[in-house]
Amino acid sequence: MDEVLLRSLTPSVIGVLVRRGADFAAAEDAVQEALVEALRGGAAGDRPRDPKGWLVTVAWRKFLDASRADAARRRREDRAAEEPAPGPAPAVDDTLRLYFLCAHPSLTPASAVALTLRAVGGLTTRQIAAAYLVPEATMAQRISRAKRTVSGVRLDRPGDVATVLRVLYLVFNEGYSGDVDLSAEAIRLTRQLAARIDHPEVAGLLALMLLHHARRAARTTPDGGLVPLAEQDRGRWDTALIAEGVDILQAALARDRLGEFQAQAAVAALHADAPTAGETDWVQIVEWYDELVRLTESPVVRLNRAVAVGEADGPRAGLAALAELDDSLPRHSAVAAYLHERDGDLTTAARLYAEAAHRATDLAEREHLTRQAARLNTLLRPARQGLVRREASDPT
Structure with a gap:
């Protein structure tokens, strides 16, 4: 079956299993196993007329198999005799509830992202681990801890939309790594959310x-x-x-x-x-950054605003805005370097570009800043050599 279709069905199928009596962690595990079976050809050739119904049936059987195998959960075997007959899946859609559950405030941002990608996005643990460049076992532990954390959460009140959006934005900003394009995945999930709220x-x-x-x-x-x-x-x-x-x-x-x-x-x-x-239109951009400062009071927003002010009103105005901020902020040195270069102070700019490169944690950004420092130092070299010659010839 089509992988994109299967992944889009994941949250609603988990919801079906939860309503039938499975806890969230067990339901999510069962759906993942059903997805693997489907992608390996478990659908036996032609696409079923009701992919969701097929996935619900297989996932429920996976859940029951796991329940029977777990001696500590033998009471669940009573439900085995009540297995619903295969047929059209219920029309109820629990996707929105799962968004809120996976972005629950009790989870760390990293755990919320991982759980969202697996339970809502339908990605495998291996895919998520590859995207975040960590061992699969590490990611499996992170997801297991997250599922345990939210296993007892009741969603009887509306969830926090802002928290869900921040989790999706974190996914988007990871970009592309491994065999999963997380930016595209974040867009897909946000489209899905927009269709439901x-x-x-x-x-x-x-x-x-x-x-x-x-x-x-x-x-x-x-x-x-x-x-x-x-x-x-x-x-x-x-x-x-x-x-x-x-x-x-x-x-x-x-x-x-x-x-x-x-x-x-x-x-x-x-x-x-x-x-x-x-x-x-930098003047309008400054106005929008003023709105963002009002909404968030974020130092990072103020840093970006300083760049916009430098473009709209000149580099010295930008440097004045920058002077109001803590110089330990990420990218502060890079912004200062850019504004000093625009103001004609190439010596200071070169030093700050090198300092920003040293602080950068992203390899591509570090290389870019290093090249900027090297470019300015190349421009400054003739002047420095001339100064050395003048000092050597000065008899005093």
């Missing part, structure tokens, strides 16, 4: 993801090097994704319930709308 911030996050994803092909060189936004080939941007993202954003903004993801998407839309880097 009418919330402007869900739409805002989807718009933000689409607008960022539209620039993906232009972000790196063939050898994996970073290409700054101003230097990207805009002809490689996906105009269909940009148009979709802008339409979704405009509909969300029209509801007049502004949130941080809508504001971030508005910034991305202004970048996408500019035919060239020089035509970017």
